[in-house]
Amino acid sequence: MAVTIKDVAKKAGVSPSTVSRVLSNHPRISKETALKVKGIMNEMGYHSNMMARSLVSNKTYTLGMILPRPAEELFQNHFFAENIRGITTQASRNGYDVLMTTGSSESDEMEAITRLVKGRRVDGIILLQSRKFDPIIAFLQEQQFPFVLIGRFEDDPTVLCVDNDNIQAAFDATSHLIAQGHTRIGFVSGPPSLSVSQDRLQGYKHALIENQLDMKPEWIVEGEFLQESGYRAMSFFMSLPERPTALVVIDDVVSFGIMRGLTELGYSVPEDLNIIGFNNISLTELSTPPLSSIDIGIYQLGYMASQLLIKRIQGETIAQARTIVPHRLMIRESSLYTKSKRS
Numbered sequence: 001m002a003v004t005i006k007d008v009a010k011k012a013g014v015s016p017s018t019v020s021r022v023l024s025n026h027p028r029i030s031k032e033t034a035l036k037v038k039g040i041m042n043e044m045g046y047h048s049n050m051m052a053r054s055l056v057s058n059k060t061y062t063l064g065m066i067l068p069r070p071a072e073e074l075f076q077n078h079f080f081a082e083n084i085r086g087i088t089t090q091a092s093r094n095g096y097d098v099l100m101t102t103g104s105s106e107s108d109e110m111e112a113i114t115r116l117v118k119g120r121r122v123d124g125i126i127l128l129q130s131r132k133f134d135p136i137i138a139f140l141q142e143q144q145f146p147f148v149l150i151g152r153f154e155d156d157p158t159v160l161c162v163d164n165d166n167i168q169a170a171f172d173a174t175s176h177l178i179a180q181g182h183t184r185i186g187f188v189s190g191p192p193s194l195s196v197s198q199d200r201l202q203g204y205k206h207a208l209i210e211n212q213l214d215m216k217p218e219w220i221v222e223g224e225f226l227q228e229s230g231y232r233a234m235s236f237f238m239s240l241p242e243r244p245t246a247l248v249v250i251d252d253v254v255s256f257g258i259m260r261g262l263t264e265l266g267y268s269v270p271e272d273l274n275i276i277g278f279n280n281i282s283l284t285e286l287s288t289p290p291l292s293s294i295d296i297g298i299y300q301l302g303y304m305a306s307q308l309l310i311k312r313i314q315g316e317t318i319a320q321a322r323t324i325v326p327h328r329l330m331i332r333e334s335s336l337y338t339k340s341k342r343s
Contacts, residue, residue: 003046012040025094027316063091063309064122066109066136067102068129077225077253078281079298080128083150086302087126094310096123110135117145124309126150130161130195148309150301152195152322160312162305162323164296166196169327170203170248173276173294176329177246178211180274180336186219186244188233188254197222197250200278204248219244223254230257238265246274246335252281252293259287259334270337280330289333297325 005023009016014037021029022037040046065087068080088098099122103109113136116122125140130151137159140147149161177185187204190197201220208215221236223229230249234257237243249255255277259269269275269289277284280295304323311318 003044005046008037008040008044008046011044012037023095025314027314059123059313060121061095062097062099062122063087063306064113064116064125065098065100066113066125066127067100076227077251078283079225079251079253079279082281082298083128083302086299086304087306088302090303090306091310094306096306096310106135110139113139117143123313124148126305126309131193132195146309146312148305148312150305152199154195154198158321160308160318160321162301162308162325164301164325164327166199167203167206169278169294169296170200171207172203172327172329173248173278174204174207175211176276176292176331177248177274177335178207178213180246182244182246182274183213184219184242184244184246185213186221186237186247188230188247188249188258189220189222190225190250190254192222200248200250225251225254227253227257227260230254230259231261232257234258234261234265238262238267244273247276249275249277252277252279252284252291255291255293255334256283256287259291269334274335274337276335280328284330284332287334292332292335293330295328295330297327300325 005016005019009019012019014033018029018033019037022034065084091098099116101112101116103112113125116125117140124146127136127147127149130149130153133155134153137147137149137153137156141156147160149159150163152161152163153159174185185208187201189201192198205215218240221233223233230253233254237247247258249258255275258275262269262273267273276292276294278294278296279298280293281298284291284293304325308318308323
């Protein structure tokens with residue numbers, strides 16, 4: 001016979017309602033009581049009946065996650081894997097599952113979100129990218145449905161989000177290259193519709209202006225968060241009559257594409273070009289040469305997004321809408337070569 005909540009409560013010497021509160025991670029249950037009850041659950045082999053639990057609480061104990069589009073970004077960019085690891089770790093610790101969905105177009109994404117929300121298949125939504133005039137955010141606000149955004153939504157500062165100070169991060173990356181003696185610095189951006197692209201471009205421009213350096217339009221290239229975008233950008237830069245001697249690159253994976261393109265053209269990093277990227281994924285230390293990068297705390301972004309969303313679902317007060325995860329400048333060989341001809 002299956003072990004019930006009443007069986008667990010009897011052995012633990014608590015009420016069935018206390019066991020239920022332990023299962024839902026209720027904040028009023030002490031840590032000692034929760035540990036005791038969970039220990040007895042494990043000992044007795046108790047497993048929660050999620051269907052019955054959902055009927056009683058009117059909750060699914062599931063978080064929805066909207067994966068980025070195009071889908072190649074998800075599988076080619078380590079940022080999303082680490083981000084998702086943070087989300088699922090925190091969700092699991094609080095007794096929540098994660099349901100992931102995506103779409104090949106904006107209308108597909110909206111249809112998927114509508115199914116999740118209208119069908120009450122999840123208790124809240126995590127968005128992994130922030131776009132200008134995002135219809136998904138408008139829909140979630142209209143439905144008054146709990147959600148959290150990884151990034152910044154410039155149209156409404158009250159949107160619950162977890163982000164970096166991307167303006168300052170790009171300013172720091174550009175300032176590092178300036179300190180190395182560079183006066184011709186380019187920027188490889190992501191899609192202009194994304195807030196992260198806008199913010200990092202702004203930080204790059206601020207650093208150049210503050211140091212009274214040229215900011216030429218041809219030294220700024222837009223693309224996707226894919227290695228191929230970096231490869232194409234490199235071909236463009238090296239064809240310019242006056243090309244940059246250093247680049248701030250919006251993403252490490254894009255940086256790898258640039259380095260591949262340079263090698264094929266007979267150039268090398270850092271001798272012919274200095275590079276600093278963003279995200280500090282694990283492969284940056286293994287690349288040749290090791291890639292300088294801005295560590296934005298990818299895991300922490302996902303972990304905190306999941307944590308904040310669960311608090312919102314449970315009705316807890318959240319002091320501020322925007323949570324900032326600190327960044328760190330990780331300097332490696334790709335941005336440390338100085339050469340007299342750069343003067």
